[in-house]
Amino acid sequence: MKTIMHLLSISLLKSYINESERKSGWQDKIIYQLLTNLATNKIWKYGRVGFFSHDSFKIQNGLLWSQRENCYVGYLDFKNEMQEFQMFAIQCQQELESTPIESNFTYNFMSNKQEFELATQVHQIVWHSTTHNFAFPISYYGINNITAHNLNTLIFSLAAKLECIGIHTIGSVCDGAEENRTHIKSFNCKFLHPVYNSYELLANYKTINPITGEDWFFINDPTHVFKKLRNNLSKSHIDEKNAREIMFNGKEISWKHIKGVYEYTNQHATAKATKLTK
Incomplete structure (x- = not known):
């Protein structure tokens, strides 16, 4: 059997190497690392007002996402070992099916089913400062698909955690994927905000931040907007x-x-x- 590799996304490797556990989801260590990086870059006051960018990345062919170990698992060379690879994949699946659900709530957070599967994508959330060239990966999750409800809960729960340490988030940037469009449109309903001016909620580019009560803005990634315009044109x-x-x-x-x-x-x-x- 050839060497087995375990790796995270490239951006996370650059920021988290020797700092965070090889683990998906929120980590308390992120608070210290984020505040330290902000202080090192002398980012204060309005520099600590920012926004999220989030996107899903397909896991490369030949790589598996191990929910038990929270990392990519794959082989460096597949020439003569497809049978061993398939046996290893079955072993991973059997381990996941035998894992107690209660102790793996974080792993199953993105799935409505009460069973574990190998993820096909990784959804990553990055925090950006609005006034400085500063970006910091907040968390990532192994998923097969993500619903608007999961995305809403995930984004605002992360915003709440950052708000507690004096880091304000005022919006999110994403591409035009179907789940992102559904996520944004889900806030364009009058019954969701009965105490606010309904006329201000007719535009689906913003909503009310449930953490602060202030405006939360949805921004489409300009690159994907131009791509969509090009395709339609x-x-x-x-x-x-x-x-x-x-x-x-x-x-x-x-x-x-x-x-x-x-x-x-x-x-x-x-x-x-x-x-x-x-």
Whole structure:
């Protein structure tokens, strides 16, 4: 059998090596490490106001997430050992199925089922300062999928822990994954905030922080926003079965406009949009 490796995500390895336990979820040691790093970087007052970024990462092929040991487990070389690898995977699964649920609540936090499975993704939460170039990984979780309810509970419970040590969180940044969209839309309901001005809650880009009572802002990752805009624009009016319509100030923005500019550029030497390519 070749060498077995145990590794966390790259960003966590950089920040946690020799500092934190190889363990998913919240760790009390994070408080000391975060405060120490803030002080070392001379970040005070408004510098300790920030936001979360969170995202899920697929576990690479050939790697398993061991819920019992809370780490990736995999082989460095699979050439002649697929049978041994499969036996090892079965062994991990049997160990997980025999693990008492009560003593592993943290591991099962992201699943509605009362059984343990090998995770296919890792969901990571990072805290960023709004005024400084400072980011610190708060926690990560092995998951198969994550519901809006789990995400809501997770984010605001972490915000509450940071609030207790004087670190304020005012929002979160995420991509356009379905669970993130559902998570944001789940706060766009009048009955959730009956004591606040309902007109201020019609926009689903913010809600009320249940910890502080102040505004909490949801921000889509700009990279994914532009990617989504590009995809929708490329599909606008090019296929009757899959047509997209993008409107801005009552006027349509269509792929045919981009195509028209490109064709005009090819036909006229004085065209300005020289960076358009096929």
